Amino acid sequence: MQKILIQLDTDSNPSVFDRVVAIDAGADQLFSYGSIAPDHVTELVHGAIFTRGPADLKNTAIFIGGSSAAAGEALLKKVTGTFFGPLRVSVMMDSNGCNTTAAAAVALARRHHSLQGVQATVLGGTGPVGLRAAELLACEGAIVQLVSRSKERAEAACSEIRQRLPDAQLHSVGASADFNSVCAESEVVIAAGAAGICFLPEAALAALPGLRVAIDLNAVPPVGLADIGVSDKAQIRGETTCFGALGVGGLKMKVHRRAVAELFAANDVIMDTMAIYQLAREIADAVS
């Protein structure tokens, strides 16, 4: 029986990126839909769950993508709410790569430095990747600063995380300059800001002697942490292990492919932020 992946994309052109990865992950057939809104979901999901017998439903799965993580989350909620009883299929959400990127970044940080009780900072923490990175760091026991230019938006992001992780040690910081001071006590820093924003200028790392892991997720110059190269992959700079966007990208791609493949292991897999992170940890640890 062929493995069918139904791609629900919130953008008008369903992502080529997600399609190529789906094929390379082992999907035999891709049904790709663009401009998908929650209103379309019921009909599409019914087509997925009413066509094959319960024992065969593990060969059908749903992938949710698009450039907006909020739109993707809304689809995920609607999709899972349409299932009932054994009539369900596995589903993954990774709009704009937010889950696989955040998972890969935190899994790499954890592999190179214990996160338990450690102070960690996420610069640009209110975007889809930054918010998820902060959540995963908190989940690993780190004491997390979530930084945004707007203190208000930073606090809103923290509130969202606390709803899922009530015990998170999480602090919102509003800052638009002097990020060196913000990061002064941190052992781990992840930069997940928008393109074009440089948080730490050249030579900043040398002024942060406590910093053990620094990760910059921006692939387009100017990068967010000027001392880091886009291709840095566990590059030691002073006392700091550094990763650039391409250095994280290898693991991210493995996680993305593996997460899609796992959808077909059963008919009730939910590949959300936490499940994708578990995979990222396993893959990162297996490499070492």
Next chain:
Amino acid sequence: MQKILIQLDTDSNPSVFDRVVAIDAGADQLFSYGSIAPDHVTELVHGAIFTRGPADLKNTAIFIGGSSAAAGEALLKKVTGTFFGPLRVSVMMDSNGCNTTAAAAVALARRHHSLQGVQATVLGGTGPVGLRAAELLACEGAIVQLVSRSKERAEAACSEIRQRLPDAQLHSVGASADFNSVCAESEVVIAAGAAGICFLPEAALAALPGLRVAIDLNAVPPVGLADIGVSDKAQIRGETTCFGALGVGGLKMKVHRRAVAELFAANDVIMDTMAIYQLAREIADAVS
């Protein structure tokens, strides 16, 4: 040579249901198009008939679907009108499952009770499934009552059927209550009304001693015949053999898959109401 099925769907999102069934029926490649209107057909059909040699054209076929049977019929007419000489491919029309559902229902009725000369009633007979069920019953020699709330619409549906089956013994009935009286003389009753309409309340079957086969095609409660369970599959209740929507669904799915598979047997198969019904009869009879 790969088997290509071109899915022309009149809705904006081409049906996932039809796509999964197509793959399970053996199509190797699906070309799916949404929002298709008759104006688009010429270009699409030319692409189908001008690309492979006549001997290979049986490996290309067209499936017409969508939520509107009328829109689907219009496409079917345009598609078959675009063929010329040996330059044609097989085509199936099953918008909203109208043909496969009606065919499965009538084939099951026939398997459990002779239809020749028998009085049969279709409740909700003006919708796509009801109209086709009435036509197939008449084709088998039954004396058919086609029932609708509007006598006018019931008569229009009968006229449409008589254009294809001039000898049909077919009567239109306008009724919005007291369906027990309407069905009093019938040995076969098929309920094909819209969701939420209950024609025969609980215990009605016991008051219809002549009824031998009762089929309810509504899967969502309240069902159309309250005595019938959604999963009834040749369930004997009193003197009546009963089928619910899921009880018909198994055969419907087999018919749908087999009909798609048959498209690739030659390049001139037309899977319309009658051809799909022939398949349903063969499959229903093979099971017994």
Next chain:
Amino acid sequence: MQKILIQLDTDSNPSVFDRVVAIDAGADQLFSYGSIAPDHVTELVHGAIFTRGPADLKNTAIFIGGSSAAAGEALLKKVTGTFFGPLRVSVMMDSNGCNTTAAAAVALARRHHSLQGVQATVLGGTGPVGLRAAELLACEGAIVQLVSRSKERAEAACSEIRQRLPDAQLHSVGASADFNSVCAESEVVIAAGAAGICFLPEAALAALPGLRVAIDLNAVPPVGLADIGVSDKAQIRGETTCFGALGVGGLKMKVHRRAVAELFAANDVIMDTMAIYQLAREIADAVS
């Protein structure tokens, strides 16, 4: 690793014709997009080049099609401009079949008559096929008349060709009647006008004693050269070897399929007018 062809079509329904040929040419997966404009290209191309490693990129390729050759050329320019360094995939442009048709026509003309220094005329030379046929004839050393009803448009087409082939021996002719006189000195004539335009009426060939090869690319009657049958394939009529649209079509289809297959030989193949013509020559010569 599966061969993925990304079809970027400028029309709303991605061409069925191009999809069938792509599958028959060996593509394993087709990602088909309609209504594509240059603005969409960056995102789509990034998805193609950032998903597989450099060594595997030859298994991903792009096909540009649609009914407008100008729109297709604009996409081709944007697509190739988005590549950088080794991050590129092969790409073919054949909007409305313009490149494969012109290439097949000129390759057949060349196979039956030397083109070097020979006078050749393209009737209807400003359309996508005619312009490319004139360019390829000039490239083979013919002295080409490019004929259009509008002298101005004919000259514009010549200018466009001269930008790519500065040494082309190319003359623009404005003519809306008496095409016999226009063709009087020509040994090769290709008719590539719009449907319904007849350039040379019946018995015109007999009045052109120097004509050695005549090709009419119009498949729908009235054809452009009335003496030629749509199915003529190297049909000798008097002193002239004749080809009709279907007679050229066989080679055109072979060239189209082979060009798609060649995309997967490396990750930097550009199947444009000249590259497609080289293939057409090879295939035409291999047959003889």
